[in-house]
Amino acid sequence: MRSTSWRSVAAVAAAASLLLLPASIGYADESPSPALISAEPTAFTVGITDDVDSLNPFTGIVSTAYEMYQLMYPSLTSPSAEDFSPVPDLAESWEESDDQSTWTYKIREGLKWSDGEPLTAKDAAYSFNRVINGNYEQTNYGGYVANVTKAEAPDDTTLVLTVKEPTPLMENLAVYILPEHIWKDIDGKAVRSYENEPTPGNPIVGAGPFVLTERQKGQFIRFEANPNYYKGKPSIDELTFRVYKNADAVAQALRKGEVDFADEMQANVFDAIQGEEGITTVNAEYYGFNEIGMNYGAALADGTPIGDGNPALEDVRVRQAINHAIDRQTLVDKVAKYGTPGSTIIPPIYSTLHLEPANPFTYDPAKAGALLDEAGYTLNSDGKRVGPDGEPLTLRLLGRQESQTSQQTVQFVAGWLEEIGITIDTKIVSEDTLIELNGEGRFDLFEWGWVVEPDPDYQLSTFTCAQRSSEEDGTIYAGLSDSHFCNEEYDALYAQQAVETDAAKRADIVKQMQQIVYDEAPYAVTFYYDLLQAYRSDRFANFVQQPTDRGPALFQFGTWSYESITPASAEDGDSTTASGSESGSDSGLNPALVAGLAAVAVALVAGVVLVTRRRASDEDTE
């Protein structure tokens, strides 16, 4: 009796799975490919590896979250697709008053939120005042309005911002304009845990090119084109961001056609996917750089020395020697894979602001050695540099646990520095530990990087004396400065650029500042890395790169590409499944792996067959 019941369970299970199988296959076939048959809505899907932490624009901090905010909400101005210069968004035009105390923005007329309510300058004034007078709201946007005392809307198309001091930042205010009629009901306390997520039938009210309609945490975020968008409804009807938890999965999903766009690909995966039919790869210039930072002489903002940095690094010749000892081209080739050797702290993608120094630190171990000799660190018989005090020159070098790039870089750099006779003690720590060590000045060298906004103010501020550490109740807290750089001339120029509203004059000052940091060498900027992206060019076309022809095709400042993307021609669209499952050119798989896979598969099948066969014969004997 028992034995039959066991067998019947198995039979039922098998039957059930057989029933389930065709249904699901049928389903799976239609689900991943947003078919481009004319009647169907055009659906564009982006694979992301970092889920949005919060859709509330006052809460989120990850970069994908900001991508969502700019799809949902407009700003006054937007950095242009061509070269990041500010161009009109919600504001048609703007001007600074003659006495430089107010800025007046002319807001577009007759605009509507996605729910049909009018969008006026009052919403803009509300959004700014919310940040200016807010507490929690300050965290994400306080930096932009620190200089703004009030926002007023004398009529529906005029916004007036009153400023304490003249500032060029007023053309680049990355503050999102929110619908007052929605947000007025969410007070300063409620906003802290407000999720801003849609429920079925209740999309999030916005005025960007897309309207947020659905979100499943850890899975996907879905938008629909906003018919009320002031530049006109975008060509793609649906926009979905699907979350994958590793970059490799996104690449596989792109190959298969589950997604149409992959961002932040790893170099090896990017190489493997290159040349595949129907996929176009973009190695975009990016806003980021990595550096080897040095302890310039750690101190509190008031100048009180702190920490235990090696005093050797307070000598500019030692810092320059380290700069000369680093072979940046090798780091680009072996570590970054896609990128360019680094020089100054404003990346070349910002061509109007970037300074390419006339006196570059070329890779020159001999010169590095000469500089160290000059500084009093001479080679002893063991090939080690020894200081004037007779002690060997030993430096601690910190790399970041979270970053493969960082760990590889410090390995190379340690090797080069050992070559010129410096003893290096390498340690890998977590990023939040590194911040603490930086803040307390308990380091000599470290590897990290920055992502630089179009407005250079923030990046430049990280080298001011005021951004060194601060002390409160005996605890030392890090400022933005991780090198503890401090230079009077630099600080004076920083103050100057902060109030210079003429773009050309400001660029001039910014370049002088870069030159100072370059010569003083608190950083050895290692490389400017590329952002690796890829998309299904058999399905979508007309991506816009920012800046033109060399920058990212998505994840930009502004929503340029999303507004411009169109479906590729219908014939291309039809070939989707074919090229999606085409795996003959699987360059990512090596033959050994395939053979291994086949072996495993055969073993598994054999096992299953044996189980069933044995069962049959077993029954015979019983």
Next chain:
Amino acid sequence: MDQPVSTSAAPVQDGAADGAGQSSGMSPGTRYAARSIGSGVATLFFVVVFNFFLFRMLPGDPIGLYTRGRNVPPEQIAKLRAELDKPILEQFLTYVANPFSSTINSARFNRPVWELIFERVGATLLLVGTAILIASIVGTLIGIRAAWKRGETFDSVSSAVTLTLYAMPEFWLGMILLIMFGVGTAITPGVFPIGGIISPGVDPRSLEGILNVAWHMVLPVTTLAAVYVAEYALVMRASLIDEMGQDYLTVARAKGLKDKVVRRRHAVPNAILPTVTLIFMNLGFVISGAITIETVFSWPGLGLLTYDALRGPDIALLQATFLLFSIGVIVANIIADLLYAVLDPRVRV
């Protein structure tokens, strides 16, 4: 599904009668249960206190990391730091209340940690629960058959396969299956999704949604189950082989019982104890154990939440997940203890 449990439960009563027959009173059993639960509670208390200090000992400046590269005014940074910088006793009380409180927010998501965990726990239970269920049935059956037919072809093949699977890192097996049956290769069709639990835009409450979820579950469940199957099969085989030399089996055969009956009613019930222990030990890891699988298949469960929290680091969330994982393991151990007593009366004494 609960077939193995019921088959084993019945004969054990036989066994008890055959054996000592001294398990008549309830009080030793109750005392035993109280002892297991008591030691579980004590362990939990220790874990709670230990975790508190563990997280306090971590170096680092989370606020510095959160605000780095963002235009946050210094006053705001000071305020954020002040929120973390509370007296140690207050921190401890907050910590104990943490997972059950609706007011303590995760730093990364700015929402109560309990809410975050609650959203994710279902996906993990579905994935790991299904895998363990399948694995415990299939694994036990394979183990029994392999032991009973020891040395025959089935045994040698199944042992080779299970040993291979057992030795295989689960994330690696997952990636292989993903490439073979997710992306597709020259010899295998890529019919399964690359990741996730459901396709965007499908209502999970509809029949279509249920099928869609089942379809998404195939690869991750197979991967996880394969590893557990191997484990259960190996343990089951070994313990049954130990039993097979015992005199009582010879006696049973001498009574003229069929081979099948000897196996099902006498040998297996006695041999199944180690496997039951193992299944429940693994159940304890249900919540935490699938981090790597969830990462490979982008499964939106607790494992991924922990991974996100670690990257923060989001201390409030980490503490809560650690606490939950510890509770899971401790509770599963208590259940295993209690069940052991039911299955094997000797334990109760």
